[in-house]
Amino acid sequence: MPQYDPCKYTYSSRRNVVYAKNGMACTSVPLGAQVGLEVLKAGGNAMDAAVAMAKSFAVNAPIAVKYSKACIDRGLQMDIDNGIALENELFAMCFATEDQKEGMGAFLEKRKEKHFQNK
Helix, strand or coil, X not given: CCCCCHHHCCCCCCCEEEEECCEEEEECCXXXXXXXXXXXXXXXXXXXXXXXXXXXXXXXXXXXXHHHHHHHHHHCCCCHHHHHHHHHHHHHHHHCCHHHHHHHHHHHCCCCCCCCCCC
């Protein structure tokens, strides 16, 4: 594994990056990064950490996770223009759900969201 010095990293990023003996975990979701770090600290490899991080994302917004997976799966099969169009379409479908309205309302009201109902 190449040596990496986070103090010399010249690119700005808002992602949380955590390092461990067996690798690092990067995500914009702090809890996901922490889950990945715990797996790495316990001696797990990068794949174990990635799976654990993905599972931590899936508990939050099932519709968004479903459409994100669809976007990745289908997007790999198309050119960039069609991929962007697909992303726009699936984003619009996410934005029209009751779960989105609850999540956005909770964010604006600075409260914890109620349990997502997958609607």
